[in-house]
Amino acid sequence: MIVPILLIAIAGILAGGIVNVLADDLPERRPIRLPHYPDNTPRPITAWLGITAFAFGQRKSPNGVALSSRYPLAEIATAVGMIVTYLVKVNEPKVDSLQLVYWLIYVVIFVLITVIDIEHKLILFVVIIPSCILAIVDAFTTLAPPNLERSLLGGALGFGTFFVLYLGGIAYVYIANQVQGRNISEIAFGYGDVMMALLSGLILGLGDMLFAMFVTVILGALGALLYLVGQRVAGRGASMITALPYGPYIVAGTLLMMLFGPQIRIFLVGYAN
Numbered sequence: 001m002i003v004p005i006l007l008i009a010i011a012g013i014l015a016g017g018i019v020n021v022l023a024d025d026l027p028e029r030r031p032i033r034l035p036h037y038p039d040n041t042p043r044p045i046t047a048w049l050g051i052t053a054f055a056f057g058q059r060k061s062p063n064g065v066a067l068s069s070r071y072p073l074a075e076i077a078t079a080v081g082m083i084v085t086y087l088v089k090v091n092e093p094k095v096d097s098l099q100l101v102y103w104l105i106y107v108v109i110f111v112l113i114t115v116i117d118i119e120h121k122l123i124l125f126v127v128i129i130p131s132c133i134l135a136i137v138d139a140f141t142t143l144a145p146p147n148l149e150r151s152l153l154g155g156a157l158g159f160g161t162f163f164v165l166y167l168g169g170i171a172y173v174y175i176a177n178q179v180q181g182r183n184i185s186e187i188a189f190g191y192g193d194v195m196m197a198l199l200s201g202l203i204l205g206l207g208d209m210l211f212a213m214f215v216t217v218i219l220g221a222l223g224a225l226l227y228l229v230g231q232r233v234a235g236r237g238a239s240m241i242t243a244l245p246y247g248p249y250i251v252a253g254t255l256l257m258m259l260f261g262p263q264i265r266i267f268l269v270g271y272a273n
Helices: 002-028 050-055 070-089 097-120 125-141 148-180 191-204 206-233 247-269
Strands: none
Touching: 002 050, 002 070, 002 097, 002 125, 050 070, 070 097, 070 247, 097 125, 097 191, 097 247, 125 148, 125 191, 148 191, 148 206, 191 206, 191 247, 206 247
């Protein structure tokens, strides 16, 4: 057991390094480059990972521009997420090595989506579309639920539900602008959130997607409440229409159902199936 965990930890840190590279370049719509500092100065090989950059005192470029704490945190989060996924899923019935690989890849994708959405309020098609294809291939090639039919139905449920919310957000902003004479452009749910819900449904399937949406709404409400309280405590006002990244909540709901679906079902409705 120790050897697989060590290997997964190493793979997770390396995957987290790739997440950092993609999170730097994809939102800027520029070609993917080797690891670099925020001022575009190339990083030495010993600083390609955020962990080693901090450990070896190579956090700053020659121009004095420093890497943020996001770099080591993303690597650690990816490794921890992959280890937890392995420990939770390795002994489940109908789980083979291929299915475990898919789940570990999803963790990496979730970290990438979360980092980009927090930093840029974007969920990128260049990330979501290949991930959706991967989820469909997963459902087609593995025995663990969901099967292909339920995966597609889950994707349709997630996309349809969040598309309605997306349209509702547009209507709300339009009405608010007309009534209050304001020029608000941000909406509560972006189209990226709709696409993230599509991916979530494809990964989880129809049944678990219903619970994932419920968990997502609860987490989103708690997150918004904590944000408003934090702003009030800090002495800063917060508009009731402040746009907050919603992708991380969809990621959290998806990940919780992916790892602990039966337990959450039992807690919410009293049975696992």
